[in-house]
Amino acid sequence: MQTLRAFSDKAGATGLMLALFATLFAFQPIANAQEEEGAKGDDYMPEYSRRGADECMRCHGDDESAHLNAIFEGPHGVMADERTPFGGNQCEACHGPGGDHAGRVGFGEERPPMPAFGPNAPWSEERENQICQDCHTEQKHGFWEGGTHQRQDVGCADCHESHVRRDPMTVASTQSDGCLACHTQQRAQVHRAFAHPVRHGEMSCASCHEPHGAPNEAMLSSPTVNQNCYQCHAEKRGPFLWEHAPVPEDCTLCHRPHGSNNPAMLTRRSPLLCQQCHSRVGHAGIGRSTDDLPGRNPSAFLLGQSCTNCHSQVHGSNHPSGSLLSR
C-alpha cells in the first residue's frame, strides 16, 4: 500500500499506465505460447444435422422438453423473419452444428453435446456471446467489448432467456430480479426505506444503466451521471440564476441512488450533510445537539427539514433575491 502511495505521489497514474503496457510486452511470449495451445472447446466444429429442427424435435419434443417450445411463441421462433434462428438454421443457428449430437451413437457411448448453450457445451462463453451478437447488432451493443460485463465474462445467456415467450429482462417488473441476483449489494440497497421504486417494479435497473456496456462510469444510459438523473428530474437541470455548486457537477455527491436511510436518498442527515461544505460566521457552522430537540429548545436549525427549512432551493434558484437559496 505504502509502495503504491509512494509510486502514486511520484509517477501518478500515467506512469502506472506505461508500466502496465511494459508488463504487457513482458507477458507476450508466455501468452503467445498459450495461444498456440488454443482453446480446445472453441475448435470443436461438427457438421450440421441432416434435417435441422425436425431432427431435434424427435427427442426434444417430449413432455420433459415442453418448456423449450415456448421459443416458438417468442421472437426467436418467427420463421417469416429470416434474421431469427427459425428463419434459417433453426436450433443450430444458436446451438451450433448438431451433426454429432443428432448422429448415431454406439452402444454405451455418451451422446456428444451440442457445441453451444447446453449441458456440457464445449464452446466458450465468449464464443456463445458472439453468436448472439452476430444478429443483435443494435447500436447499444457497440460498447460491449471492454465493458464491465464483458470483462467479467458475463454471458448473454446469464441474463437473457431465449426459450421463452417473453424474456424477463425486457419487462421492468421482472428485470431487476435478474440483475440483483448477481448485484447482491444493490439488492439490499433497493430494500431501504428511501429508494427508487425498483423493488416495486416501477423502475428497472435499465432505467438508469446500460447493461450492454457504456463508456461512462457505472455503465449509465446517459453520457454523464447528471444527464441520467435529469431524464426524470428535469426540474433540477436549470441552469439556474443561483447555482449550488455541487449540484450541476454530480448528483451523487449528496444522494445515494440505490437507496438510503435518509429521506430523499441523501447520503446523510442535515445539518451534518450541509456542514461537510459549509462553515462560516453565524448559524451555519454551529454543531447541533440534543439541546435542539423537542422538550428542550426545539430548533428549526435541526428539526423538520433542517437547513432546508429556510434554504429550500438547494438545487438552485431563479429568484433575483435567491443568492442564499431561500427564495
Next chain:
Amino acid sequence: MLAMPAIGQDDEAETETEVTGEIPWPEQPDLSRWQCRNCPLVEGWTGSVLFGGGYISDDFFEFGNYRGLEDQGGFVELDADLIYRGSDANYVDIYGERLGLDSRTLFVEGGKQGSYRLYLGWDEINHLRATDALTPFVGAGSSTQTLPDDWVLAGTTDGMTALNRNLRSVNIGSDRDILTLGIEFGGKSPWRYRANLERTNRDGNSIRGASFIFRAAELAAPTDYETTKLDAGIAYVKERWQLEASYNLSHFDNDNDALFWENPFTGISGAQAGQLAEPPDNQFHQVMLSGSWTQPRYLTLAGQVAIGRMDQNESFLQPTVNPNLANPGLPRTSFDGEVDTRIFNFRATSNLTRDLRARIQFRYDERDNGSSRDPFTQVITDTFVTGEVVNEPYSYDRLSAEATLDYRLFSFLDLSASAESEEMDRTLQEVEQTTTDSYTFQARSNPFDRLSLRAEYRYEDRDNDLDPALLGPGVNPDLRRFHFAEKERDAYRIAADYALLENVFAGLFVEIADEDYKDVDIGLSDARSESYGLDLSANFSQYVSAHAFVSFERLEADIFGADNIDGARWQGSQDDEFRTVGFGFRFDQLPGKWVNASLDLSYASADGDIEIVKRGVDMPEFPRLKTQRFTLEASLERQLRENLGIRFNYLVGKLTEDDFFRDNVQPDTVPTLLSLGELTPDGTAHVISAMLRYRFQ
C-alpha cells in the same frame, strides 16, 4: 471473436472467418430439407389475461406507495400479457400490469418483426410521502397560499392562537403519468431509424421550506410539471462497424413560476408575504455521434461525441413582494441562462493474444456555463435589502484516461490491473483543479469447478490546488469541502461463489472502503463503508427453486466543525447500519390442478446513530433513526379448465420508522418553525386478491 454465417448477412462473414483464424462453421446445409414440420409453430394470440379483485385491510400510504394500494377497501385488478403472431412476421404485443390500480402500466407494440415496430406505452407512478400533514394555509398545494381570516400573527408558533382551529389535513405526494410513443425501422438494410417521444406529467405537491429571516413554515408546494423528451436516431450498421447520429431533446415546462404565501409570523419590516421561484421552464438539446469498429478478435474501437445545450430564459420575479421595501432594479428581466455541454468518450479494446487483453479509455465531459453574469441587489427573505451579489455560473471540465490489462495467467486464474487519472477543472471555486489517480487490481479464479473467487483492491489519491483565499468572506479558512478535498481511498472487495451441491449454490461477498480526507480541520474528515452478504440458491428441479440472502452494511462518517471561526470545535459522526434478509421459493408445477405457487419474504431494517462531541465533551446521543420493513408476498394458482385458472395472492407489509427530525414535531413544536406535523409511518396492511386467468393458446 467468431464469424458465423448468420442469417441475413452477406458474404463478409466468410471473409471474416479467414481473418480471425477461428475454425470456420461448416458449409451451409441444404435448408430446403429443413422443413421444421415437427416444430409447434405459433400463429394467432398467445398469453393470458388476469382479471379479478381484492381487498386492502388498512389505509397505509407508505405500504401502498408505488403499488397503488394505499387506500383501505376493494380494488379491481387486471393484468394482460398477450402476443399475436401472424404468418408473415406481423405481430401485436400487449403487456399490462396493475391496470385497475393507480400504478398501472401498459405497453402496446406492433409491427413486422425484422422490418419495423411501433409502440405506445402508458405508465403511472404514484408516490405519497404523507397523509397526515396539517397546515393552516388556505390553498395548500397551490401556488398561492393564504392564511385564514381569523389568523393571529405571532413571533413564535406558541403565540399563534388560531393555529389549532385552522389546521386542515393535506396529502403530500405526486403522481407521474408517462406516455411513450415510438417507432423503429430496420430490416435487411444497414440503415436503421428510430424515434421515441415521451411525455411525463407530474402532478401533486412536495414539502418546501419558506422563510423570513429565522422564521420558517413548511408548505405543501405545488408540483405541476410536464417534461417532453424526444430521442431520434439514424444508424448505419454493418457487420464490423456501425455509426449512429442521434438527437435528444428534453423540454421541461412548469405550470407554476412562483409560490406565494402569507407570512404566518409577525413580519419584520412589514414582511407580510413572500414569494419563492419555482423551477424554471428549461430545455436541453443534444446531438450525438456514436459508433464502433471491430477488427474481429484483435481490436475494437468505440466512441461517442456529443454536444448539447441547456437553456432557460424564464422571466424574473420581482426581488420582493414586500410593499414596504423599494423594489431594487434588475439588471435584466430574464436570466438568459445557457450552458453548453461537450462530451467525448473513446475506448479501444484489444485482444492482443488469446489470453491478454488491453483497454484504453478516454472520457471528456465539459460544462461550459455561458449564462449571463450580473449584480443583483438582494432582498433577504422579503425583509431587508442588502448589497449586490453577482451570480456565479459554474463551469467545469473533466478529463480522464484509463488503461487496463486483463491477463489469463492460467486457465483458472485471470488477473486485471488498471490505472486511471482524472483531472477536473472548475471555475469560481476555491479549488480550480483536482487530480485523481486511481489503481485497481483484480484477480478472478476458478480453482476448481465448484468454486469461483474474485478479489479486488482499488486505491485512489486526490490532490487539489486549493487557494484558501477564495473561500470567501466569513467562511472558516480551515474548511475543506469534501467533493474536492484532498483524500485517499482504499477499497477491497472479495466475493466467492461455491456450488455446495450440484444444484445448491452459495455466494459470499465482503466489501470495505476507507476514505481519509487529508488535513481536514473543518469538513468531512473520514468515511468508511463495510458491506457483507451471503446468498443461497437452489434449483431442486426444473420447476422448483428457492433462494435466501442476508446482508449487512455499515456507513460511517466523521465531520469536523466549529461553532465560530475562532474556535468552539466540534465533531459529528453518523453511523448507519443496514440489515436485509430475504427468502423465497417457486413451484412452477404442482401435483393435481395447482399449477404454481410462490412465496417471497423480505425484511430490511436500518439504524442511524448521530453523535456530537463539542469542545471535547460527548453530548447526549440523538435518538436512534430507525426504519423497519417486512414484506411477504405469496401466490397460488389452480387450473379450473383447459384455458381457465384462478390465482390467489396475498401481500402483507409491516413498516415502522423512528425519525426524531419528524416525530413529535407538531405544527407548533418548534417556536420558529410552523411545520406540517408530518408523522413517520407505522403500521401493517394486508392485501388479498383473487384473479381469473384466461389463457389464449
